Amino acid sequence: MNSEHIIPLSLGGSNQFCIPVEKNFNAKVGSKVDGVLANDFLTLMRRHEFDARGHSNTTPTVLLKKSHLGDEKRPIQVTLRGKEGILVWDAMTKRHLEPREIGGTTISSQFNIDAHGRKRFVAKVALSAGYFIYGELFRTHVQHNELRALMNFSSESKREDFENFGLRGYDEFSPAEKADKEQNELLSLFCQLIKGSCVIAGLGPSNIVISVGILGKWIGSLNIPAVTDSFPLEGEHDLGHVVALCDGKMATLSYRQLAKDVHEILERKRG
Template sequence: MTYCVYTDKETLDPSPEHILPLSLGGHDDFVIDVDRKFNNDIGSRVDGKLANDFIVLFERDRAGAVGHSKKHPIPTVKNAKLTDGTPVQVKFGKDGLSLFDLRGRKNIERTDSRAHQFQCSNIKIDIDIDLMFVAKVALAAGYYAYGDDFVKNVQTDEFRKIMNFDKQNLPTDSIARVYSRSHEPEEGDDMIHILKMMTEIGSCSSVILAPSSETFGVAVSILGKFLGFISVPCKSSNLVNDRDYKYGHCIYIQNEQVKRFSLDYIRLKLLNQLEQ
């Protein structure tokens, strides 16, 4: 029997779960075991959806972040139109924008006068997927770093409510505090700004685990860009708080390595950077 932090149950069929998917800057050493069936479902419902988010595709293209398929991601609008009504596919690659005539089955040269403008109406961005993913990462990374103490002392069900977010039956009883890349922090809320800078200081994918006196906060970045933050109630006094865990724990996937530091160490690094 293996404990699965996603379902909060033991499973007879565990499988390794990349806490941050490879397609979003993860690493083969940053994994835990979870229930296979749930992992497959949540992987397509959350990880896959975020990895193919139109904005995220630009970061994946820039970083060359590929998943198990090894296919290089390119932001693509499959159904656009030129001003004369010609249906085209538009790709925003690192080498620039390219247009493909879907009717004539050929590339359109940038010198073509028709290529100066196009329109599209089918780009969809799910603003809820950010926090669903952050909640999922919070569960996995919290268990990876703190083990059973995380499950015993953190109100992990609050993360699960967000991870399993059902738009048809919106959870009304969540007491979590949340921010995503699309939300502006409240005026005077300096801690969110600091955590955001901490996630982005390494220009890589990262997870910041930040216990306070009564809460457990998790901030996540993918490919150097802040994605979101969630804080839930916690008995933080029962969590380890020294050495690599002083004030919290930080995990960065940088230069194809999993690097782990105390929150205090990253705080000092950030201060030094800001003073330069």
């Protein structure tokens, strides 16, 4: 058995937020799910901002390999360095260009975002975080087979593989139904003000909703069928449970306490 980071260090995780998993599962999921999200352009921007490093302790680099300079579409690679500006590598001359050489010219870049990467990552986190928060209750009372199916979704998956599923959800790119839009906006605010990564779990009469934030950004929520009669509702579980990860440290609190803390922050900002 290996100790698996529920949210990897490269995405703002903590050594305190782990569960034991089989070694083969660890490697497979790490490459297929965690890696897809950790290395996409939008996430890399946040990793650079938060200096979120993985086990290698390498500084996150935002590199746009498919870039071109000027009207002649000269092939270049662009490194985004925040306040330090950009660094441009000329593929033809094999050197970094001076600022005067790129001033006044147009730079165009292309990048790809996995259409299902965020939902798959939220499903993976929900499987582990649900057990971390609720223990055996999660294992025996939740339809985690539906989470596994989503986590393993690929271009080879068939529609019938998901027939009769009750699993529903959104990611940060999904158009929300009117009834859910306000809740998604609230979750986005919570994740932003936590200033790190987080998992927010809430209970319904026949479901669990697990939401995931990565480095200050809500990336998605899943509504999972469950039998919740015996789940805890008091103390740190009042209205739901929150795991907040900031600077490598973990804190747990109730949803009610998080809402109260956010309200106080907003009141202070209003003066």
